[in-house]
Amino acid sequence: MASTSSSYKKVLTLDSINQNIRNVEYAVRGEISNRANDYSNQLHQKNKLPFDSVVSANIGNPQQQPHLAQKPLTFWRQVAALTEYPDLIENQEAIKLFPKDARERAKHILQDVGSVGAYSHSKGAQSIREHIAQYIEERDGFPSDPEMIYLTAGASAGVQLLMSVLISNANVGIMIPIPQYPLYSAALSFYNAQPVKYFLNSDDDWSIDVKQMAKEVDDARAKGIDVRALVVINPGNPTGSCLSKDNIRQIIQLAYEKNLLVMADEVYQANIYKPNDLPFVSFKKVLCEFGKSSKAEEQSIAKEVELVSFHSISKGVSGECGRRGGYFELTNISPDVEGQIYKMASVNLCPSIQGQIGMDLLVRPPKKGEESFELYEKEVNDIHQTLLERSRKMADKFNQLEGIHCGEAQGALYLFPQINLPQKALKKAKEENRQPDEYYCLRLLDATGICVVPGGGFGKKAKEDGTIFLRTTILAKETDAFVDRFGTFHQQFLKEFGTP
Structure with a gap:
């Protein structure tokens, strides 16, 4: 006769799982995003709320329906x-x-792929990698080897693959910018590695101080941290900043002097709003240009500095996030190590075939x-113009509001405004056991349905004087309604808590 009491004990408990997972945080889809989803469900069920729609400005997801709704390229x-x-x-x-x-085009793709329901080579379809190499050569003016190109399920998958190869123990350090995209801090938490932070200057268009970066490397190594790599996001997420060519040169020189691999996250390279002043220049191009120098040391930089460059179909003007298409290119990576990277890519068999096809379309648009x-040209130009107009309109509105300062977006899909909160609001946040930026963003969501991300989610924590940051996308289809909702909320917030 069976016992009425079970001796079975749960295998998976919070104490038994990989404890590194408990340390992972991913702010763009955290508590605030979950509450926004709940509000969307309530509206769908015809429940009455203070707003008639939720605007998901927390994540760069251009085609999300119905309030972003960028039209797919035909x-x-x-x-x-x-x-x-x-x-x-x-x-x-x-x-x-x-x-x-x-x-x-479809016929040509299928000649190589065979069927979108079949596996491809683990690096991705050969013809698509060849087309990406041609694209890189045309963009940069330097050769690209298709065998050093890996197609991935979005740039995020490529970043995580490289992190898994880079990080051999808990003492390994990876330099990341602050503010940064939380993929990087989350990956470092998962692999139990050490984030070595370098801080972007909010008072100077989020510029990078390379001398300070060098000091951060030295300080970390003095503490026994094995600093191995440097992450650069250009154009910047969440800041919307763009690096100058000179700044890129300085960063590569730093990598050479400090013996660092460079991970160049360049997924927003098509999102440029000041092309005459700050055009996109790839790290690969600048690295290769060192080889043209007559100086032996600069020639060594071109031949020796290890670089991994990432790109994606999720951003730019395509916005095909759900297709999960991306690639990374390896430069100056040891053949033995490249073999290990290939082995790890093979474990996952291959990335999505439709994602790979998306990469082919990105690098080979209609001629x-x-x-x-x-x-195609009309649709692309319309998207560029729309994003530019939205970014300027939103920045202008932020700057008209008391206690808010917001720089213009130079690139990417985001604004990162600075907000000075009244002391009464800081006190209220503390009473509710919340960070001030989190408190403000939750109040914004509850009042307006606008979902944004607190600056702390990107490492830019609130200051003691009440200065907070938040990140919003510039993708809201009804931009006028967005800025009106935000402005009304902020004015009422100051009426409730007083001026900063």
Whole structure:
């Protein structure tokens, strides 16, 4: 007869799981985001709230419906559809719907991939890696080897793969910017490694002080931390800043002098709002240019500094986040180590085939003279112009509000305004056992339905004088309504708590 009491004990408990996981934090999808999702569900169920919609300005997700809703690029979706259902390529009725260049592109992709339902090479389809190499060569003016290019399930997967190779023990340190995208701090927590922080200057367009970075390396090593790599996000997330070419040169020189691998997160390279003053320049290009110097040391920099560069289809003007497409390129990496990276990529078999196809479309858009070119150019230009207008309108509105300062976005998809909170608000936050920036963002969400991320989620914690930061995307479709909601809330907040 079976016992009525079970002797089974849960295998998975908070005490038994990998304890590093408990230390992982990912602010863009934390408590505030969860509350926003709950509000969305309540509105869907026709419950009455102080607002009629939730605006998810917490994450760069351009095509999210209905309040961001960036229109997908037509050529991308046509090719994707044809590769999903190849019988359409020669179908007489479908020929009326799909332009010739889209059908030819789909056919060419399928010649290599075979089927979007099949595995590809672990590095990604050969032809797509060759096209990426051509794109890099045209962008930078220097050769690129397709065998050093790995297609990934978004840039995030590539970052995590490289972190898993870099971090051999708990004493390894990785330099990350503050503020930073929380992928990096989360990965370091998961691998139980040491974040070595360098701080961007909020009073100077979030510039990088390379001399201070050098000091941070020396200080960390003096404490016994094995500092191995340097992460740079350019254009910046969450700050929207762009590095000058001179600044990039200084950072690469620092990497050479301090013996650091450079991880260049360049996923926002198409999101540039001041192209004449601050155009995008890749780390690969600047690194290779050292090789043109007549100085032996600078030639050594070009040959020796290890660089991993990341790109993605999630940002730019494509905004195809859900397809999970990205790549990284290895430069000056030891062949033995590259073999180990390949082995780890093979463990995951291959990234999403539609994500790989997205990368092919990103690096090979329709050319002038092809049937899809004019529509593609119009859609791309419209998205660029819309993002520029939204970023300026939002920054202008922030700067009109008492106690708020916000610099213009130079690139990426975000603004990172600085807000001075009244002392009464700081006291109230403390009473509720919350950080001041978290308290402000929760109050904003509860009153308006606008979901943003506290600066502390990016490492930029509130100051004792009441200065906080928050990150918002510039993707809200109804930008006028967004800034009006925000402005009304902030004015009422100051009315409740007093001026800063």
